[in-house]
Structures are given as structure tokens and as C-alpha cells.
Amino acid sequence: MDYVPINLLCAAISGLNNRNRLDRELASHMAHARQSGRTLYMLMMDANNFKQINDRYGHTEGDKVLASIGTALKKAVGGTDYFIARFGGDEFTALMFSETESSVTALKERITTAVNRECNSPYSPYLVSLAIGYARYNPGDTSTQFYEKADEALYMEKKKLKAKRDARN
Numbered sequence: 001m002d003y004v005p006i007n008l009l010c011a012a013i014s015g016l017n018n019r020n021r022l023d024r025e026l027a028s029h030m031a032h033a034r035q036s037g038r039t040l041y042m043l044m045m046d047a048n049n050f051k052q053i054n055d056r057y058g059h060t061e062g063d064k065v066l067a068s069i070g071t072a073l074k075k076a077v078g079g080t081d082y083f084i085a086r087f088g089g090d091e092f093t094a095l096m097f098s099e100t101e102s103s104v105t106a107l108k109e110r111i112t113t114a115v116n117r118e119c120n121s122p123y124s125p126y127l128v129s130l131a132i133g134y135a136r137y138n139p140g141d142t143s144t145q146f147y148e149k150a151d152e153a154l155y156m157e158k159k160k161l162k163a164k165r166d167a168r169n
Contacts, residue, residue, distance in 0.1 A: 013063050014070030014092075017085035022093055025083050026143050029095050033137055038097045040137035041104050044150040045073075045111070045130045046158065047090035053126050065128055066090065068119040076114035077107070092130070093150070101136075108132045133157040 017025070026042075033040040047069060054062035066086070073092060077084050083095040094111075098104055111132060119128035133153030137146055 022085035042150040043094040044154040045092040050090035072114040072118035
């Protein structure tokens with residue numbers, strides 16, 4: 001294995017793996033899925049209304065939110081069966097092997113609960129939440145195609161959340 005300085009693999013603010021490490025792990029996970037026949041999923045997550053938190057409360061507060069999300073993701077995901085990373089900005093990614101889609105939706109629920117517990121309090125002037133979409137890896141997919149499928153699922157989820165919010169108003 002090549003020696004890579006740890007600061008090139010971790011996102012300092014969130015305490016999670018960074019995009020560089022994600023790209024390496026994704027290639028490894030995809031190869032394992034092709035060879036073993038195991039089913040690989042990618043969850044793509046985006047902090048809702050993060051720009052407004054940064055704009056209104058400042059980047060230092062935004063960094064605290066990212067750190068809290070990182071802590072929540074570690075608590076929700078835990079163990080060695082998952083790989084989590086900060087994708088960039090206010091987006092995060094989790095990779096998991098699972099034979100059932102229900103375990104993916106269960107992980108989404110654990111993440112949502114953990115973020116709510118870790119990031120929100122009655123004293124906070126804003127609400128932190130994540131939109132979460134996911135995609136299943138098909139052995140013919142390139143890493144770019146897999147990212148794009150997960151990203152598309154994320155934006156479909158964001159669209160659904162916006163429609164729900166608009167219907168309430």
C-alpha cells in the first residue's frame with residue numbers, strides 16, 4: 001500500500017474521510033462488488049439550507065454544523081461495515097454492502113435521527129437536517145456513473161422535501 005499522509009485522507013472540519021479517500025475506497029468497493037457479487041449502495045447526503053446558516057450566522061458556525069454532522073454520521077453508521085466521507089461542501093457520502101434495500105432505508109432513518117439528536121437543540125436558532133438519496137451499484141457502472149446515480153437520487157429527494165414544505169405553506 002502506498003504511504004499517504006493522513007491529512008490528505010481526512011476532512012479536518014467534519015472529522016470524516018475526504019473525497020480523495022472516498023475515490024480510493026469506492027474503486028476498492030466496486031471491485032469487491034464485481035468479484036463477490038455483493039450488492040453495493042451509495043448514499044449521497046446534503047445539508048438542507050446550509051448556505052443560509054453560513055450567510056446568517058457566519059462560516060465559523062457553519063463549520064460547527066459540519067463537525068456536528070460528521071459526529072452524527074459516525075454515531076449512526078458506526079462499525080466497519082460502512083464507509084463515510086465528506087464529499088465536498090455540505091455533501092456527505094456513505095458506502096455500504098447490503099442484500100436488501102430495507103437496510104439502506106433503515107440506515108437513512110438512523111442518520112436522520114442521529115443528525116436531529118446531535119445537531120439540533122431547543123436553543124438553536126436554526127434546524128439542521130439532511131436530504132438523503134441512494135443508488136445501487138451495477139457492475140457495468142463506472143465510478144462517475146455511480147456518483148451521478150446517487151447524486152440524481154439525492155436531488156429527487158430534495159425535490160420531494162421541497163414539495164412537502166411548499167404544500168405546508
